[in-house]
Structure formats: structure tokens, C-alpha cells
Amino acid sequence: MILPLLPFCFFFPFLSIISLFLSLLLMLSIFISFFNLSCTSLITLSDPLSFAMISLSIFSVILIFISSFNMKQIYFFISLILFLLLITFLSSNTILFFISFETVLIPTLLIITMKGKSPERIQAGIYLILYTMFGSFPLLLSIIFYSNLSSFPYIFVNPSFPSFTIFFSLAFLIKFPMFLFHLWLPKAHVEAPLEGSMILAATLLKLGGYGLIRFIPFIFKPHPILSPTIISISLMGALLTSLNCIRQKDIKALIAYSSVAHMALSIAAIFSFKSYGMNSAILMMFAHGLTSSALFFLVTIIYNHSHSRNILIFKGLLIISPNITFWFFILLMLNLSAPPSINIISEILIMKSLYDFNFLSIIPFSLSSLATASFSIFLYSNISNHTNLVYPASSPPSHKSFLSLFLHSSPSILLSLKPEIFFL
Numbered sequence: 001m002i003l004p005l006l007p008f009c010f011f012f013p014f015l016s017i018i019s020l021f022l023s024l025l026l027m028l029s030i031f032i033s034f035f036n037l038s039c040t041s042l043i044t045l046s047d048p049l050s051f052a053m054i055s056l057s058i059f060s061v062i063l064i065f066i067s068s069f070n071m072k073q074i075y076f077f078i079s080l081i082l083f084l085l086l087i088t089f090l091s092s093n094t095i096l097f098f099i100s101f102e103t104v105l106i107p108t109l110l111i112i113t114m115k116g117k118s119p120e121r122i123q124a125g126i127y128l129i130l131y132t133m134f135g136s137f138p139l140l141l142s143i144i145f146y147s148n149l150s151s152f153p154y155i156f157v158n159p160s161f162p163s164f165t166i167f168f169s170l171a172f173l174i175k176f177p178m179f180l181f182h183l184w185l186p187k188a189h190v191e192a193p194l195e196g197s198m199i200l201a202a203t204l205l206k207l208g209g210y211g212l213i214r215f216i217p218f219i220f221k222p223h224p225i226l227s228p229t230i231i232s233i234s235l236m237g238a239l240l241t242s243l244n245c246i247r248q249k250d251i252k253a254l255i256a257y258s259s260v261a262h263m264a265l266s267i268a269a270i271f272s273f274k275s276y277g278m279n280s281a282i283l284m285m286f287a288h289g290l291t292s293s294a295l296f297f298l299v300t301i302i303y304n305h306s307h308s309r310n311i312l313i314f315k316g317l318l319i320i321s322p323n324i325t326f327w328f329f330i331l332l333m334l335n336l337s338a339p340p341s342i343n344i345i346s347e348i349l350i351m352k353s354l355y356d357f358n359f360l361s362i363i364p365f366s367l368s369s370l371a372t373a374s375f376s377i378f379l380y381s382n383i384s385n386h387t388n389l390v391y392p393a394s395s396p397p398s399h400k401s402f403l404s405l406f407l408h409s410s411p412s413i414l415l416s417l418k419p420e421i422f423f424l
Contacts, residue, residue, distance in 0.1 A: 052282050052422040053089045053203075053210050056289050057082060059411070060202035064195050067297050067404040069304070073115065074195045077107040081199055089210065094143050101171075101207060102136050105129075108204060111196040112188055124191040127184040135171035135181075142168040165226065168219055169212065176208030178230075178267055179237020182260045189256035190309075194300040197252070201259060201292035206285045209263070212270050213278055213424075222273045231268045231357065235364035238264035242371030246378060250309050254379070255295045258335065261368060262288045265350050268361070272353040279423045280349030286422065287343040287412050291334045294408030298327055301397050311382055318384035324397065325384050327405045334412055336376040337369070341412045345419050 061082045068074055084107075087100040105128070113125040174181045185205075189197050241261040248254040266284045269277040299309065301324065306313050318325040337343040347369065354361040415421070 048422050048424055049210065049213055049282060050089045052286055053206060054086060056206065056286050057085045057089070057203045059407075060199065060289060060293060063202075063293065063297075063404055063407055064198050066400060066407070067198065068195050069300075070115070070193070070195070074111070074193070077111050077115075078195060078199060080107045081204075085203055085207075088207065098140060098143055101211065102132075104204065104207070105132055108196065108200065111199075112192045115193045115196065116191045117193070118191055120187070121191040124184075124187040127187050131174050131177075131181060131184040132171075135174035138167035139171035165220060165223070168215065172208040172211040172215075173230075173267070174208070176205060176212075176263050176267055177260065179233055179241065179260065179264050182237070182241070185260060186253050186256040189259075189296070190250065190252050194297065197296040197300075198293045201255075201296055202289040205259065205263060206289060209266055209270070209281055209285050212267075213281060216270065216273075216278075220271075220273075227271050227273065228358070230271045231354070231361060234264040234268040234271075235354075235361060235368065237261070238268075238368035239364050239371060242368050242375065245375040246371070248375075249311055251299050251311050251314070251379075252296065252309050254311075254375070255292060255299065258372070258375070259288065259292050261372060262292075265347070265365070265368070268365075269350040269353050272357040274353040274356060275424065276349045277353030277357075280346045280353060282422050282424070283342050283346035283419055284350065286415075287334070287341065287346055290408050290412055291331060291343065294327075294331050294405055295335065297401075297404060297408070298324065298331060301401055311379065314383040316384075321397075323402065327402075327409075328383065329380055330409055331405075332376040332380050334409060336373045340416045342415045342419050343412060345416060 061078055064078055065071065065075075081104055084100045084104040088097060088104065091097040091100060109125050109128060112128065113121055116124070177185050185200075188200060192200060238261045241257045241264070245254050245257045245261070248257065262284060266281040269281045269284070302314060302317070303309055317328070334341050334343055337347045351362065351365060354365055
């Protein structure tokens with residue numbers, strides 16, 4: 001259904017947007033007509049998890065094509081990433097899943113190192129490769145030694161060894177990324193061009209979450225030590241990275257650390273081993289993918305005029321560009337999970353799953369949510385309620401930019417009317 005339309009993405013930039021829109025509408029109509037449809041074959045599978053991730057990937061690429069300021073230079077890489085993502089999310093074979101799961105990093109690395117502008121982009125690429133290879137090798141060994149190399153449901157010979165559980169989950173936790181394995185993400189976001197930051201925030205971070213949710217029924221069991229340890233690290237990581245956002249002056253680094261905090265909550269929800277914890281993680285990944293991508297796009301619009309990512313330069317934006325300030329307000333409210341949006345629904349379900357796992361986990365969860373609200377409010381008040389002497393006068397953003405921001409934010413609000421469409 002989707003794959004035959006992909007050649008348009010590689011060679012015809014304008015037709016690629018039309019073909020992706022048609023494929024997304026066709027997929028939505030089929031899935032809604034046969035709600036809770038689940039289909040598995042020797043090569044592909046289809047369920048609400050795959051549907052959510054494929055929808056997010058296609059819609060994100062459409063938004064990137066609309067938002068891009070360097071369309072001709074970036075189309076091939078983004079289209080290749082989309083092709084590999086679709087294979088990953090549709091694959092029911094362990095080896096094919098691993099190959100596409102790891103190969104998607106190659107065009108991502110090329111976008112950062114070839115299209116980035118600062119000399120530090122090479123260091124960011126090295127961090128990306130080292131961290132991901134550190135987790136990929138144990139994952140490959142686990143698949144080879146413990147899997148029968150068959151198709152879904154990913155039958156494993158003996159997944160009861162603790163070493164197997166740790167090795168298998170390491171690659172997914174690094175890509176999510178889990179706190180303590182997250183240092184590659186801020187560097188990659190800061191040095192990546194707009195398109196790289198958008199695809200990284202929207203879909204590539206979700207590969208780790210997809211892998212965990214997909215494989216958890218077959219390789220994980222509630223463990224008296226492993227599960228509380230991962231949840232504790234994730235919740236403390238969410239709190240610490242949210243506090244770190246308050247002291248950030250580079251706004252791209254701030255959004256990157258905010259991504260780490262949100263994904264940490266998703267990891268904690270997944271390892272609570274509650275069904276609504278899994279569903280909340282899916283909602284969080286979908287909502288964060290749209291919100292974070294929109295924030296990176298909005299920051300790039302301002303950077304193209306001010307030539308700086310320093311928050312101090314953005315002061316007085318309300319006077320200079322009230323339209324941009326309005327979208328900052330909308331996106332920051334979505335970022336701190338204000339209603340009505342699927343963001344708040346996901347956080348409520350995460351809180352419920354953590355409370356059922358251990359009621360004490362509500363304490364770091366609440367503190368991290370408070371810290372997220374604090375830096376979001378601080379950022380908005382800082383850019384809107386001060387006098388700016390540095391920001392230069394310039395032409396307002398185009399209508400295409402506002403269209404992209406509207407398309408980024410509207411699904412998070414509209415899907416709050418029917419969030420169960422993504423429930424497992």
C-alpha cells in the first residue's frame with residue numbers, strides 16, 4: 001500500500017508530498033474501518049503499534065518536506081530514512097528488523113556530518129556512532145544465539161537469562177535514549193540541520209520505544225531488581241534533565257534535553273509492565289514526536305533571522321513577531337502536557353501505571369512534571385516579556401511556515417477525542 005509510492009519520494013519532490021498524503025489517508029481509512037485490525041504474515045505485520053509509528057513517520061516526513069529550507073539537498077536522505085523506517089515498523093522477521101533498525105542511522109549520520117554547518121558536527125557524528133554501536137553489537141549477538149531466526153512472534157530459545165534481557169534491551173534504551181546513555185542526543189540535535197533535528201525528534205527516537213514494546217512480551221518478565229532499577233534511573237533522569245533545561249541558554253539543547261525527559265517517562269511506563277503503561281508510552285511517543293519537531297522548526301525560523309540560538313537574544317519577541325510568540329505559547333503548552341491534548345492523556349496514564357507499580361514513584365514523576373512546567377513557563381516569559389535590543393527587524397515568516405506549525409500541533413489536540421485508536 002505504501003511502499004509502491006516511495007519512488008516518488010526519491011525523484012519527484014512535489015509529487016512526494018501528494019503520494020505520502022494519499023498513502024496516509026488510505027492507511028487511516030483502512031485502519032479506522034477495521035478498528036483493532038491485526039495482521040501478521042511471514043514478512044510483515046500490522047497492529048495499532050505499527051499503525052501509530054508508520055502514521056507518525058509518514059506525517060513527519062510530509063511536514064519536513066513542507067518546512068524544509070533546503071529541499072533539494074535533503075530529499076534523498078529523508079526519503080531513504082522513511083523507507084528504512086517503514087521496513088522496521090512492518091517487519092516481522094528478526095534479522096530484517098535488525099538490519100533496517102541499524103541501517104537507518106547511516107543517512108542520519110550523513111545528514112548531521114554533511115549538512116551541518118559547525119565544525120562540532122563531526123564530534124556529534126562520532127558520539128552517535130559510538131553510542132549506537134555499543135548497543136547494537138550485543139543486540140546482534142542476542143538475536144543470533146537466542147533466536148531461532150524465525151518470523152513473528154520472535155520466538156526465542158531461552159530468554160530467561162538476565163544477561164540476555166540486558167543485552168537485548170541495551171540497543172533500544174540507547175536509541176530511546178535512556179538517561180546515562182543520552183549524551184549523544186543533545187550533540188546530534190544541536191549540530192544537525194533543521195531536517196535532521198525534525199526527523200530525529202519525530203521518529204528516530206521512537207525506534208527504541210517501538211523495539212521495547214514489540215519485544216517485551218517475549219523477552220521480558222517483571223524482575224524484582226531490573227524493573228525497579230530501570231524505572232528509578234528513568235524517573236531520576238527525567239527530573240535531572242528537566243532541571244538542566246532551566247539553566248540552558250542554547251534553545252536547541254533545551255529542547256533536546258526536554259526530549260530526554262519525556263522519553264524517560266515513556267521508559268518508566270513501559271517497564272511498569274502494565275497494559276495502560278504500554279499504551280501511555282505509545283501516546284507519549286506520538287505526541288512528543290509532533291511537538292518536539294515543531295519546536296525545532298520554530299527555533300530554526302527565529303535562528304534564520306537572529307543568527308543565534310541564545311535565549312537571551314529572543315527577548316522581546318512578542319513585540320517584534322506576535323504570531324511566532326503565539327505558536328511558541330501553543331507548543332510550550334503542549335510540551336508541558338496542558339489539556340486538551342493527547343500529551344495530558346499520556347501523562348495521566350503514565351502516572352497511573354507508576355502508581356500501581358510503586359506509589360513512591362509518584363514523587364519523582366511529580367517533581368519532573370513540575371520542572372517541565374517550570375522551564376516551559378520560564379522560556380515563554382523570557383522571550384515575550386522583555387525588551388530586546390539585539391533582535392534585528394526582518395520580514396515575517398511565510399504562510400508555509402504557519403501551515404507547518406498548524407499541522408504539527410492540530411493532531412495532538414484532535415486525537416485527544418479518540419486516543420484509543422493507538423491502544424494495543
